[in-house]
Amino acid sequence: MYAIVTIKDSFYYVSSSDSYVVKFMVNSPKDFLMTRGYIKLSAYGALSMKFFDNKLYVCCDGGWQGNSTTCLQIIDLAVDFLTVVPIVINKTAYMPDYAFFQDILIVDSNHVYILLGGSFGGTKKGTIVYYTNIDNVANPTFWIKVIEYDRASVSYLWKIYHEAGKLYVVGSDRMIIFDSLPTSLTNPNRTIDFSSTLRSVAQII
Known part of the structure; x- marks a missing residue:
């Protein structure tokens, strides 16, 4: 089992805090967790982690929204966990300065x-x-922009989900829904506005 852990050095909220990926093992007879190593990530603020094909994909905001150190890190679990060095994917020049890595979805x-x-x-x-x-x-040159919203049209969104061939993107005051998986710049099929009833939505399942 793997978990992302962010450690603060004070009681107060500090977004520039070290983040780690920690490996755990469940001790079956006594049902408690035992640590089996950790990796200190090269950027602050790990926000999300996904597993696919024996690799972990971790999004880090870099400590502050828009921080230049924001990145996506890939950890190959086929390599010894105590020695593996994550692959770091940084923002490119064509990505806006305010944007930081929030989430990754691997369908x-x-x-x-x-x-x-x-x-x-x-x-x-x-x-x-x-x-x-x-x-x-690992090569942003081949990434294709499929969704783009600026402040004039919507508050920013932070989580992305997939269910039954549909794509759901959730944010501070709304959820946008695509009836199929987009592969080019696309408008959503539906938008559900939460602004009149909820302050924000953090996650859906």
């Missing part, structure tokens, strides 16, 4: 979605979702 080897979003300076806010396949996750 299958041909459908991977990477969500970047955030706010910076109080005036810039937005969400971008890129589509690629599993072989090109």
